[in-house]
Amino acid sequence: MDRLKTSARLMIVSDLDHTMVDHHDSENLSLLRFNALWESNYRHDSLLVFSTGRSPVLYKKLREEKPMLTPDITIMSVGTEITYGNLMVPDDGWVEILNQKWNKSIVIEESKKFPELTLQAETELRPHKVSFYVEKDKAQAVSKALMECFEKHGLDVKIIYSGGMDLDILPQGAGKGQALAYLLKKFKAEGKLPNNTLVCGDSGNDAELFSIPEVYGVMVSNAQEELLKWHAENAKNNPKIIHATERCAAGIIQAIGHFGLGPNTSPRDVMDFLDCKLENVNPGHEVVKFYLFYERWRRAEVENFEPYLASLKAACDPSGVHVEPTGVEHSLCDGIDGMRSIYGDKQGKQFRVWIDRVLPTQIGSNTWLVKLNKWELSGEERNCCKTTVIISSKEAPVAADGFTWMHVHQTWSQEETNLKDNSTIIL
Secondary structure, eight states: OOSOSSOOSOEEEEOTBTTTBOTTOTTOHHHHHHHHHHHHHTTTTOEEEEEOSSOHHHHHHHHHHSOOOOOSEEEETTTTEEEETTTTEEOHHHHHHHTTTOOHHHHHHHHTTOTTOEEOOGGGOBTTBEEEEOOHHHHHHHHHHHHHHHHHTTOOEEEEEETTTEEEEEETTOSHHHHHHHHHHHHHHTTOOOSOEEEEEOSGGGHHHHTSTTOEEEEOTTOOHHHHHHHHHHTTTOTTEEEOSSOHHHHHHHHHHHTTOSOOOOGGGOOOGGGOOOSSOOHHHHHHHHHHHHHHHHTTOSOOOHHHHHHHHHTEEEEEEEEOTTSOEEEHHHHHHHGGGGTTTTTTSOEEEEEEEEEEEEEETTEEEEEEEEEEEETTEEEEEEEEEEEESTTOTTSTTSOEEEEEEEEEOTTOOSOOOGGGOOO
16 A cells, blocks of 8 residues: 555456456466566556455465465455565454454354355355355355344344355355445545556455445456346446456456556557557566567567567666576676577467566656566476666667666565476576
């Protein structure tokens, strides 16, 4: 919350499963497209919020499986847990609100009286969320009977049914919508209400997000019947909510363009490296563009074309140095020359590179220090390098976007996993 000193230009609040993350996209292309768009155009002055029904355990598991970005804020367990930053610091004020008229023990005991309910895994039982599986044709009747039981005990709860099988019991003040409303209230009190907010979802437990006044909303093309029905009954005439024609993260990108919330051309959608430019260039775009080219070069998805390497070398300071994670140093220009030997070495293989947490800081009139995490997936293994880049726009008349790379320093991140093929660490 404190990363931005002023109001966020855009805040995206997105569900994960089947919204930001497409489990039917084995290559994760729509997610990678969004990642490149966000880090190159939005990370420096906007906020990314993940709002998921997953518990912290299952959320972290998903992050291990998919090339996901690090959000600024994470809302988990159907809006009952709010955490901030990479360290996932909990919001204690939200916990105090949810404690009102809530008793988890009574909720579990009363629910045991209904054989139609199957308790979900222990990881999904959270301080303010109790979750069950129930067949679709029995959900409505069971929900009604449960509410009557809880009211007799003086509890103030809500029951949310989503995904055609998940039944979540929460405090009345909880939910994805209430969590977002709480955050917006905090931002307003601090004088940092986002300029625009876009909510994104696919299922019934996302409906509350679309009920928040003044937000834009996108139901991705693969949205489930329960959300579409809610929309038809409650918001069909709201011009700020659309049903995208694209699936998952591609639908989010589509909505950004539809509502005119900012750039919506991902660097991954630009196939010619030399033409990958922005009207308003920025350091974030510069580093995203380079590492995307690096991925395509190794996958042989770009031509082995000498002017490409010449363009990269022209964007490097002749005395610039790259410090590898191993501590070995070499010149930036030598690193670019070394790329010739790895052209196409990942052709036909699973290999992806994505950049996370790109945060540029201006340290001189024309110089930026850019910190980022560079992730590299090769087969089933992946690694992460904490990377610091110093770039300048002062003496770069021939650089593609007007930037000169001055220095690159990389160290292995604690977030990395198994892959440490030092021979292929070029930049």
